[in-house]
Amino acid sequence: MTDTTVSSATSSGAADNREGMGYLETLPRQVVVFWIPLLIFLFVLLFPFYWMGLTTFKPNSELLNYRDNNPLWIVQPTLDNIRKLLFDTPYPEWLLTTMVVAVVATALSLFASVLAAYAIERLRFKGAQGVGMAIFLAYLVPPSILFIPLATMIYNLGLYDSMWALILTYPTFLIPFCTWLLIGYFKSIPFELEECALIDGASRVQILIKIVLPLAVPGLISAGIFAFTLSWNEFIYALAFISSSENKTVPVGVLTELVEGDVYHWGSLMAGALFGSLPVAILYSFFVDYYVASMTGAVKE
Numbered sequence: 139m140t141d142t143t144v145s146s147a148t149s150s151g152a153a154d155n156r157e158g159m160g161y162l163e164t165l166p167r168q169v170v171v172f173w174i175p176l177l178i179f180l181f182v183l184l185f186p187f188y189w190m191g192l193t194t195f196k197p198n199s200e201l202l203n204y205r206d207n208n209p210l211w212i213v214q215p216t217l218d219n220i221r222k223l224l225f226d227t228p229y230p231e232w233l234l235t236t237m238v239v240a241v242v243a244t245a246l247s248l249f250a251s252v253l254a255a256y257a258i259e260r261l262r263f264k265g266a267q268g269v270g271m272a273i274f275l276a277y278l279v280p281p282s283i284l285f286i287p288l289a290t291m292i293y294n295l296g297l298y299d300s301m302w303a304l305i306l307t308y309p310t311f312l313i314p315f316c317t318w319l320l321i322g323y324f325k326s327i328p329f330e331l332e333e334c335a336l337i338d339g340a341s342r343v344q345i346l347i348k349i350v351l352p353l354a355v356p357g358l359i360s361a362g363i364f365a366f367t368l369s370w371n372e373f374i375y376a377l378a379f380i381s382s383s384e385n386k387t388v389p390v391g392v393l394t395e396l397v398e399g400d401v402y403h404w405g406s407l408m409a410g411a412l413f414g415s416l417p418v419a420i421l422y423s424f425f426v427d428y429y430v431a432s433m434t435g436a437v438k439e
Contacts, residue, residue, distance in 0.1 A: 187415070193408035194219055201404055219405030223396075228384045229410060232391040237417070239304045239387065240369035246305070247312035247365050248358060254313070255320035256346055260332065270321055277314035284310065285378045292379055303379040304387070308369050315368075316361040323357030324350065359425050367418055388414040 193201065195215040200207040207213060223229050257263075258270045288307050289298075297303045327350060335345045351358070376387040383395060392410035396403045 190408045190412040193404055194412055196405060219409050223406040223409045227395050231384045232386055232388045235301060235385060236370060236387040239301055240366050242305050243308035243312060243369045244362055244365040247309045247316050248362055250313050251316035251320055254317045255324055259321050259324040273314045274318040277311060281311060281374045285374050289378050298379060299381050299385060304376060307375050312365045312368060316365055319361050320357055323354055327353050363421060363425060370418055
């Protein structure tokens with residue numbers, strides 16, 4: 139009787155599933171429910187990149203005369219905009235500076251965030267929750283308020299107009315965010331794993347390195363992606379702490395060097411924006427699986 143009931147329930151469930159997904163079997167419904175929303179999403183997502191690429195290879199005659207030229211197509215492609223960007227401006231130096239600053243600032247921030255998040259979540263000292271909330275609230279402080287006192291400190295330390303001015307100030311907004319994100323990820327890792335290691339005589343450092351960090355790789359990658367992206371796109375600190383042209387980052391250099399008064403070099407501006415966005419896009423494409431895993435949880439008990 140029990141087997142018959144289970145079999146009946148299974149058949150009923152399978153039938154319900156078939157009936158529930160049956161509305162997608164016809165082509166018109168697939169178009170309305172799936173293809174149209176997907177195409178709209180792809181258009182909104184990819185059109186800025188298409189526009190940047192289009193403007194990069196357009197000559198000024200087509201860029202400045204939409205009455206006689208199609209704004210969504212190129213008649214006579216040119217490489218003058220890229221040549222101006224790479225050879226008439228220190229864009230390669232900007233790209234290298236931005237990469238070094240983003241990588242080093244992200245590494246320092248992740249190191250500090252791992253220690254802070256593990257201490258707050260696992261050591262359970264008095265006031266740990268309050269400290270965690272205070273760290274997160276520190277992330278909400280606008281950079282426009284902090285850059286003035288930070289500029290004074292940077293100038294007094296003799297770091298003005300150098301990469302170290304950015305490397306040491308970017309963690310002020312990276313560490314709070316990464317710490318808050320890792321606290322939530324460490325919370326999803328079963329504590330019983332660490333208890334077993336403590337019983338076997340492992341130290342806290344050994345537990346962190348050999349147990350927690352290997353399980354937290356998706357969370358670390360997610361935090362690293364966020365930190366790298368924020369560092370790469372940061373503008374206010376880079377504008378305030380860097381003055382020489384060759385030491386600027388990509389966001390600041392493209393805006394300040396390719397806009398001369400009321401003259402906008404749109405082709406070179408779009409080329410700089412396109413090349414500057416590619417590293418972040420490539421980074422996301424390589425680690426998208428880990429990023430999704432960090433958003434859906436960690437180790438299940």
